[in-house]
Amino acid sequence: MNIDALTDHQRLADLIRDNIRTVPDFPRPGIAFLDLCPVFSQPALLGALAGAMSDAFAGAFDRVLAIEARGFVVGTAVACHAGRPLVLARKSGKLPGPVDSVRYDLEYGSAELQVQRDVLRPGERVIVVDDVLATGGTMAAADELVRRSGAAVAGYAVVVTIPGLGGEGRLGPAKVFSVLPTGN
Template identity: 40%
Template sequence: MDLTQHIRTIPDFPKPGILFYDISTLLAHPKAWRSCVDQLAETVRTWKPDLLVGIESRGFLTAAPLALELNLGFAMVRKQGKLPGQTVSHVYELEYGTDTVEIQSDAIQPGQRIVVLDDLLATGGTMSAAIELIEKVGGIVAGVACIIELNGLGGRDEMTVPFHSLIQYDI
């Protein structure tokens, strides 16, 4: 199935000059969403993960159903202050400043093989931060996958682990 037929593009969102790739139309189409999950499962399965991690917030939509499909657990990487209980933080550089991502301190056991998922890879900054955070708590990142990759922003080049995307758009 051609998943691009189920991705809506919205110009000038969230600000002028940005073309937003909206997966809500993919999620609303059960056959397309099933195909997306099946296609991701085919790749992710080969990495033999123990646990899937989704990045806030659309990465949750990608990782959670895939975890069910593969009979795996699911954990969340979120922005600072959004997770209850004890957390481990990782500060990373942005173009103009820093940001922080967190994971619950007991979400990953040392040595577990982790696959990280998000809906879209652009520059790779948040994905790289999630990889570093998972490694910080003792996880082994076996791979990274997303639905959409924006070519031309360098995200793939930032990945230090195997990477797979279902759809690529040149920007």
């Protein structure tokens, strides 16, 4: 795949859409899981995705906060593309040292998100990166963790937004950038 062919946003969205697999009834009945592994397996496509996300917030962020687990892939690529530090938001019990935690609800359960206390600094501008935006619960939890540190959310970047679940409306005034804003 030629990276030059991926500079147009609509072309990038089409290529990503064509490479997402939908897995019905995973992780439980009634959930349609969006498998982005085929996107992640193509370096040029992942690089173009990272460039689009980074460019959407050009000059407006100091750090990238990536949400476990698939957000780590995208967030790492964005941080590398932008030359900005990466912060990992992990599930409970996976980070050493003092952490801040937020409990939140998912569309199929609940979870807890944590960041180490010393990784975000007051006044920093942070973009929160994940793979999919559904109800916005995970992103809202990440927002709370960023605010507790004294930093500010400059925006949210996702590969795909699932329509009809209210995720974007839950995130407040910060910009939400989605390569596929209407789902698969």
